[in-house]
Amino acid sequence: MEVEVLLFGAAATRENSGRVTVVVGAEPTVRDVLAALHEQHPDLRFALPSAETGRLAVNQSFARGEHPIRPGDEVALITLVGGG
Amino acid sequence: MEVEVLLFGAAATRENSGRVTVVVGAEPTVRDVLAALHEQHPDLRFALPSAETGRLAVNQSFARGEHPIRPGDEVALITLVGGG
Amino acid sequence: MAPPRSPSVVVSRVIDGPVTPKVEQDTLLGRGWKPARDASGSPAGVVGAVLRFEGIVRRGERSEAHGGEERDLLALDYQTYDPMAERELHSLAGKIADQHGLSSLVTLHSRGRVAVGEVSFVLIVESPHRAEALAAMSQFIDRLKQDVPIWKKPVWR
Amino acid sequence: MAPPRSPSVVVSRVIDGPVTPKVEQDTLLGRGWKPARDASGSPAGVVGAVLRFEGIVRRGERSEAHGGEERDLLALDYQTYDPMAERELHSLAGKIADQHGLSSLVTLHSRGRVAVGEVSFVLIVESPHRAEALAAMSQFIDRLKQDVPIWKKPVWR
Numbered sequence: 001m002e003v004e005v006l007l008f009g010a011a012a013t014r015e016n017s018g019r020v021t022v023v024v025g026a027e028p029t030v031r032d033v034l035a036a037l038h039e040q041h042p043d044l045r046f047a048l049p050s051a052e053t054g055r056l057a058v059n060q061s062f063a064r065g066e067h068p069i070r071p072g073d074e075v076a077l078i079t080l081v082g083g084g
Numbered sequence: 085m086e087v088e089v090l091l092f093g094a095a096a097t098r099e100n101s102g103r104v105t106v107v108v109g110a111e112p113t114v115r116d117v118l119a120a121l122h123e124q125h126p127d128l129r130f131a132l133p134s135a136e137t138g139r140l141a142v143n144q145s146f147a148r149g150e151h152p153i154r155p156g157d158e159v160a161l162i163t164l165v166g167g168g
Numbered sequence: 169m170a171p172p173r174s175p176s177v178v179v180s181r182v183i184d185g186p187v188t189p190k191v192e193q194d195t196l197l198g199r200g201w202k203p204a205r206d207a208s209g210s211p212a213g214v215v216g217a218v219l220r221f222e223g224i225v226r227r228g229e230r231s232e233a234h235g236g237e238e239r240d241l242l243a244l245d246y247q248t249y250d251p252m253a254e255r256e257l258h259s260l261a262g263k264i265a266d267q268h269g270l271s272s273l274v275t276l277h278s279r280g281r282v283a284v285g286e287v288s289f290v291l292i293v294e295s296p297h298r299a300e301a302l303a304a305m306s307q308f309i310d311r312l313k314q315d316v317p318i319w320k321k322p323v324w325r
Numbered sequence: 326m327a328p329p330r331s332p333s334v335v336v337s338r339v340i341d342g343p344v345t346p347k348v349e350q351d352t353l354l355g356r357g358w359k360p361a362r363d364a365s366g367s368p369a370g371v372v373g374a375v376l377r378f379e380g381i382v383r384r385g386e387r388s389e390a391h392g393g394e395e396r397d398l399l400a401l402d403y404q405t406y407d408p409m410a411e412r413e414l415h416s417l418a419g420k421i422a423d424q425h426g427l428s429s430l431v432t433l434h435s436r437g438r439v440a441v442g443e444v445s446f447v448l449i450v451e452s453p454h455r456a457e458a459l460a461a462m463s464q465f466i467d468r469l470k471q472d473v474p475i476w477k478k479p480v481w482r
Contacts, residue, residue, distance in 0.1 A: 009319030060252040083318030084223050084289050084309050092404055093476030144409035167475030168380050168446050168466050205444055212442030213384025220377040227370025285369030287362055
């Protein structure tokens, strides 16, 4: 299936877009989406040097590893933040 | 000679006075006055458990060990302070 | 036996633009928060330490595009992932307040453009003693920079 | 090459009675000090972090005369050794400001009676970055409690 991933900050600037799409197998997990982002969008590697270092929010909450991604979920890549 | 020592805080409360007098030899030092305070004013020992733990100000500046005390100097015992 | 501890008062909000004194005052009044110094606030005598932190946009910022050299800014644009940013800010505030037994914690963070010299972040911590207030403040800021989805984009002069 | 660092602005004073907002404002205005947030203060964009600490008299204080039990206070009486207290306060302020490269440091401390819920101590630290501000604040308070000849006497309820 295809998963759309929201981008912010420097990641969005680098992709020149607030979202990218990745292609993953059926019943993907957070881990699968991070691996696909790393693999299919080399421009994001400055912020995602390996799939293991990435962090996703699913439906606006941090989610890890085996957390499933379902059709219609809002998925966002949370690269290094910079508030304060 | 006699040296008058100003007291503050709990030390003044305990002595019921803002000053005590100690008797010391000629040309006394800070060390001598602290030893005399400890020896001659047992009520101050709660704040001056030994002469070495005491701290004096001479003419409103902290002074240590061999610093001489001269007639007319303003001498004060600076026990545990509590600002802030 | 120690008296039961009152729950912490927590106020958190994402503000559009800089955190001006007026915006801050209006927000806090709106949430019914008053500083401990005002007798009308929390019961007088509980709070012994009030710490306040303001983050201000500095003129010089390192530019990645210029080999990390410091260049002059006009402003920072803060991008927030809404409403997650405000929810994470609030959840962090509650956790830190609880963990350190704070009397209250207030945190305001800007979204959008904040010019050089303007305030983009305010944190107020009230607690019985100073040590918890300082620890809570350091920890809050560290975790804010890890977990709250807010990004800043430099606007170069 | 780093630009030469401006000297720190230091304001320190012993205040008779509580440090009310009015007394604080009058003192700071009198010394020509303005917060970094006001563009008219230090050159905009140098200060990135402003920390403020307020010490407030708490209701409960341990009583030595009652086996260290906490008892209710009416007020604290702050006794200062004058003028040494103010001089030590100022000298400490200068040392800490210099050591941490602060933009400014303001410190006000009460002398005499301060009632429960009133402010007896204010410390404001302004610096380019947050880390120095936090370190300077902790260190200032620790050394104040060691070296500035101010004593407090409880006034029991």
